Amino acid sequence: MAFPPFHFRNNALMLLDQRKLPARETWLRMKDSKKVHWAIRSMVVRGAPAIGVVAGYGLYLGISRYRGSAAGFFRKLVREGEYLKRSRPTGVNLRNVVDEIVGRVATSGKTTVEDLKRYTFREAKRIHIEDDKLCREIGRHGAGLFRSGDRVLTHCNAGGLATSGFGTALGVLYALKGRKKKFSVYVDETRPLLQGARLTAWELMKSKIPCTVLCDNAAASIMGAGKIDRVIVGADRIAANGDTANKIGTYNVAVLAAAHGIPFYIAAPSTTFDFKIKSGKQIPIENRSEKEVSEGLGRRITPKGAKIANPAFDVTPHRLITAFITEAGVLRRPFRKSFRRLKGS
Numbered sequence: 001m002a003f004p005p006f007h008f009r010n011n012a013l014m015l016l017d018q019r020k021l022p023a024r025e026t027w028l029r030m031k032d033s034k035k036v037h038w039a040i041r042s043m044v045v046r047g048a049p050a051i052g053v054v055a056g057y058g059l060y061l062g063i064s065r066y067r068g069s070a071a072g073f074f075r076k077l078v079r080e081g082e083y084l085k086r087s088r089p090t091g092v093n094l095r096n097v098v099d100e101i102v103g104r105v106a107t108s109g110k111t112t113v114e115d116l117k118r119y120t121f122r123e124a125k126r127i128h129i130e131d132d133k134l135c136r137e138i139g140r141h142g143a144g145l146f147r148s149g150d151r152v153l154t155h156c157n158a159g160g161l162a163t164s165g166f167g168t169a170l171g172v173l174y175a176l177k178g179r180k181k182k183f184s185v186y187v188d189e190t191r192p193l194l195q196g197a198r199l200t201a202w203e204l205m206k207s208k209i210p211c212t213v214l215c216d217n218a219a220a221s222i223m224g225a226g227k228i229d230r231v232i233v234g235a236d237r238i239a240a241n242g243d244t245a246n247k248i249g250t251y252n253v254a255v256l257a258a259a260h261g262i263p264f265y266i267a268a269p270s271t272t273f274d275f276k277i278k279s280g281k282q283i284p285i286e287n288r289s290e291k292e293v294s295e296g297l298g299r300r301i302t303p304k305g306a307k308i309a310n311p312a313f314d315v316t317p318h319r320l321i322t323a324f325i326t327e328a329g330v331l332r333r334p335f336r337k338s339f340r341r342l343k344g345s
Ligand code: MRU
Pocket: 046, 047, 048, 049, 091, 155, 156, 157, 158, 159, 162, 163, 167, 168, 169, 195, 233, 234, 235, 236, 246, 247, 248, 312
């Protein structure tokens, strides 16, 4: 099972337009960094790891037609990287990928512009392949935590579409299915952009994993009825103490899981960790257009002039998280200590 939402071919980046799913599978062709910036901003491509990998290719497209000196090349590379970073503020993968590529190109020892361009592309490609490997490792480690018969709840989409193809939270479920375990999934619809209803349900149905879509506000009653055994979600940025930013509504689910004694797991690769920040208080939260909330089903759903808040992410405090499932294994509390394993890997 894999749902790669992008590929690079003939000097162009092809992106599956996730805004159109599940109704249509439309691919868009990107040939410059401006288009890539727009695609990230407008959520043609979304999900922290996918955004990171796509930004790597965007960086390459940003410099691929550069003609000038090597010194000028570096200035342009940095400028393009900063521009791409401004497309969405919360996920740290985007920043990590851009900084990693810029840093490695700067110390590559390459001196001609053509060599520097080739090196930039190779780095973007390496990060792409690496992301897929990390997700498969997460799946392998996470699958051991689940049992046959489990009823699992997830929020938003942390699947193939949000990564290079395998997924983090859903990657764990794909690995579980690969082990011939039987289980079922409750999918929060995930207002306002419905990544759960549109994307997660689409992936799970294509994978033949039994799933049920829920209104976000049904989670408490389903948990109260004893119908959920575990919760698993992805992440956009994890602070050094374990506080975790993920799609708005994740915090609600974590509080509910704690209240019902249900294990709450975050599945994420090391590229989603931000050890430079101490706690979730330092995570910038993206505020998106009011229209995402005031308009639904193709028409206005709030009175004209109604005040709207649309934070795209929230921060789940580390005390509500049972464990992090990473490529370095399952990390339990005390997180500051277990995170050392990840830093070392
Ligand atoms: O706004 P989105 O759709 O980019 O938000 C996505 C999420 O919050 C995901 O759960 C997160 O990026 C992890 S994806 C592996």
